[in-house]
Amino acid sequence: MKGIENRLHGRGGVAAALTVLVVTCLALIAAAQSRGNAIPSSELPPGSPELIQPEELVKTLASRGAKPLVLYVGPRFLYAQAHIPGAEFIGAASDPQSLDRLRKRAAALPKNSRIVLYCGCCPWEHCPNIRPAFKELQKMGFKNVKALYMANSFGADWAEKGYPVEKGEAR
Amino acid sequence: MKKAAIAVAVVGVIIALYVGTHRHAGDHKALSSSAAAMAPALTMVDLSGNKIETASYRGKVVLINFWAAWCTPCTEEIPQFIAFQDKYRGQGFQILGISMDDQENALRQFYAKYQMNYPVVIGNQRIAQDYGGILGLPTSFLVGRDGRIQQKYAGVTDFARLEHDIAALLQAGK
Structure with a gap:
């Protein structure tokens, strides 16, 4: 049971890390785009x-x-x-x-x-x-x-x- | 695991799309051996006052670089060219810079400041036409040991590609 919990916890951790990675990438791209839009x-x-x-x-x-x-x-x-x-x-x-x-x-x-x-x-x-x-x-x-x-x-x-x-x- | 792979793929696609839409890679054209024209023979005096005859380069791999001191992407490439000249000189590699500057003073200042280790001559319309027209800078041509133009690079140079091409020609003995 504990092993299953650990595996689930491990998967959850990977998913969370990937989510953070995706969100960070999107944020970086949005920031770059907004910089581009801010160019006079x-x-x-x-x-x-x-x-x-x-x-x-x-x-x-x-x-x-x-x-x-x-x-x-x-x-x-x-x-x-x-x-x-x-x-x-x-x-x-x-x-x-x-x-x-x-x-x-x-x-x-x-x-x-x-x-x-x-x-x-x-x-x-x-x-x-x-x-x-x-x-x-x-x-x-x-x-x-x-x-x-x-x-x-x-x-x-x-x-x-x-x-x-x-x-x-x-x- | 499947979700992780999908997420990684999504991130990869996003990054690839971003990079793809924000970068202008230079144009790189390899010429087939049958299409490879002989490099035009030039006789000129370089900025140091030395007579340059490109016919004397036969047997070497030569990079002809059209550039100008006012052209930012051109000047950004010069340190890398200097490094290539140092690295491959002993194997029979020679760079010749052809400046398309209107103002010679700015060119001479740049040449001295960067301590360019290869000759630079001042170009003109005839030379540009001889090379098929130089309608943008930087533009470079890689010439094999046989005097034939093997590659043309228009725009910002992909140095990894250029070094690969130089090394291949030096090794091929072509």
């Missing part, structure tokens, strides 16, 4: 409404309707090899000179202009250019700005998907 929108976390997906931009640019102004805020070497047709070269927005160029380009635009910023130099969370450019336009009062979300790079998330590109040095 200007940090452009994946899934935020400030982002536009590549396929959506492709459709928009191919449509007959009004097109957004596409500004490239990444390094020169990437633009020269391949860029979105019609995209204007601003330069890497992590560089103050390029940020100044962005300010000057945007200064003449109405604040309700549809603008899409993109870079694609490196994996999204590490891109040093897209966030400074986005914040700058926000600071200037632009309300209709989207950042093109490319999880990995312009190569993986645009060119290799067969979306349109053109080559050429920055004008």
Whole structure:
């Protein structure tokens, strides 16, 4: 009898330990998610409404309707090899000179202009250019700005998907 | 016991789902021997002023790493590359860094600060095109002793995979 009780007690202990483990895992994940949700929108976390997906931009640019102004805020070497047709070269927005160029380009635009910023130099969370450019336009009062979300790079998330590109040095 | 197994499986699935949705692994492409192209021959001067001719690397396993000093995932990889260069140099392993920096000063500062133990040259559009287009950083190519490109790694490098590939090529004598 005592042996059965011990076995039951042992099983109960294992079940309780596993329950604690599951609850802890769920709590950790929930905490991580809530941290993610707490990221300011200007940090452009994946899934935020400030982002536009590549396929959506492709459709928009191919449509007959009004097109957004596409500004490239990444390094020169990437633009020269391949860029979105019609995209204007601003330069890497992590560089103050390029940020100044962005300010000057945007200064003449109405604040309700549809603008899409993109870079694609490196994996999204590490891109040093897209966030400074986005914040700058926000600071200037632009309300209709989207950042093109490319999880990995312009190569993986645009060119290799067969979306349109053109080559050429920055004008 | 059955309940315990189910609980463990549930935890495993939860963790796998979480990890799977929160990590961007780099792209890793192995080239079949028939598809393996010859690595483009480069003649350039590195940051130390030495002439670099990649043709002279024939017989070695070579890692060509396209990177930039402003690219955080690129710079985070440099200490590991330095370690690999030290570890495998004696077996005929050579790394060549190709910087795509616009600003040479930042590159030189980084190079000196990290005491990089392999040559770095400043890249350009032609080199990028020769390698099939470098449309994102970091991007690396592993070249066999026969001068053929065996692997391409785009994005954040999986170092366990890379070291496995390096060791395999060094041992294969290919």
